[in-house]
Amino acid sequence: MIRVLLAEDQTMFRGALAALLSLEPDIEVVGDVGRGDEVVGACQAFRPDVALLDIEMPGIDGLEAARRLAAAAPATRVMIVTTFGRTGYLHAALAAGAAGFLLKDAPAPELAAAIRKVAAGQRVVDPALAIAALSEGSSPLTPRETEVLAAAAGHGTIAEIAKGLHLSAGTVRNHLSAAIQKLGARTRAEAIDLARAKGWLV
Numbered sequence: 001m002i003r004v005l006l007a008e009d010q011t012m013f014r015g016a017l018a019a020l021l022s023l024e025p026d027i028e029v030v031g032d033v034g035r036g037d038e039v040v041g042a043c044q045a046f047r048p049d050v051a052l053l054d055i056e057m058p059g060i061d062g063l064e065a066a067r068r069l070a071a072a073a074p075a076t077r078v079m080i081v082t083t084f085g086r087t088g089y090l091h092a093a094l095a096a097g098a099a100g101f102l103l104k105d106a107p108a109p110e111l112a113a114a115i116r117k118v119a120a121g122q123r124v125v126d127p128a129l130a131i132a133a134l135s136e137g138s139s140p141l142t143p144r145e146t147e148v149l150a151a152a153a154g155h156g157t158i159a160e161i162a163k164g165l166h167l168s169a170g171t172v173r174n175h176l177s178a179a180i181q182k183l184g185a186r187t188r189a190e191a192i193d194l195a196r197a198k199g200w201l202v
Contacts, residue, residue: 001026001027001028002027002028002049002050002116003028003030003046003047003048003050004021004027004028004029004030004049004050004051004052005029005030005031005032005033005039005042005043005048005050005051005076006029006031006032006052007032007033007034007035007038007039007042007051007052007053007054007057007062007065008032008034008052008054008057009034009035009054009056009057009058011034013104014032014034017052018032020108020111021111021112021115026116027112030046030047030048031045031046031048034057034058035057035059036053036057036058036060036061036062036064036065037059037065038059039051039053039065039068040065040068040069040072040073043069043072043076044072044073047073047075047076048076049076049119050076050077050079050115050118050119051069051076051077051078051079052079052081052115053079053080053081053098054080055080055082055084055089055093056084062080062093063080063089063092063093063096066078066080066093066097067096067097069097070096070097077099077100077118077119077121078096078097078098078099079098079099079100079101079114079115079118079124080093080100080102081102081103081104081111082101082102082103082104083104084199085126085128085129086197086198086199087129087198087199088138088139088195088198088199088201089101089199090126090129090199091138091199092199094125099118099122099123099124100114100115100125101126101129102114102124102125103129106126139195139198140182140183141179141182141195141200144175145178145179145182146179146195146200146201147165148161148165148167148175149175149176149179149188149191149192149195150201151164151165152188153192158172158173158176176188176191179191179195183195
């Protein structure tokens with residue numbers, strides 16, 4: 001039996017997914033949680049072969065949960081199952097150690113087949129998203145530019161962002177200007193929207 005843990009904050013969807021997977025003869029849902037910060041503890045308790053993680057959850061998001069699982073429960077393979085078909089999320093998920101990335105609208109048999117492949121040590125990615133990711137490439141922003149742009153999403157002033165990141169106001173302006181230029185945006189708000197749409201800001 002392939003032991004599976006579900007991490008999904010929408011109770012109805014989580015229940016439906018558990019019911020569908022329970023129909024598979026070789027898959028057993030051994031536990032489920034509704035928060036990202038409960039994932040590691042649940043994996044240590046239930047010892048699943050595969051953890052299915054949503055991206056947007058309370059506590060911590062699924063990408064951060066995947067990073068923590070890689071360190072705390074390396075025997076558990078991670079699959080991201082999300083409504084967000086964004087190439088940036090795919091890149092981030094793979095960088096976090098996820099072995100699979102599927103969209104929630106995938107047919108149930110496809111999900112079950114993907115779980116089997118991931119449990120067997122293979123990698124599974126939504127085909128259309130994989131093609132888009134290859135053609136689009138990864139984020140053009142440096143880690144520092146991403147950090148500054150994410151901080152700017154909180155609508156703080158330059159001085160407030162600089163204080164929060166322990167940088168000078170001039171450095172923050174330079175990073176924001178570089179990010180805006182690289183993304184082909186006209187304003188800070190437009191750059192934030194573009195980066196979020198690509199999944200480069202979580």
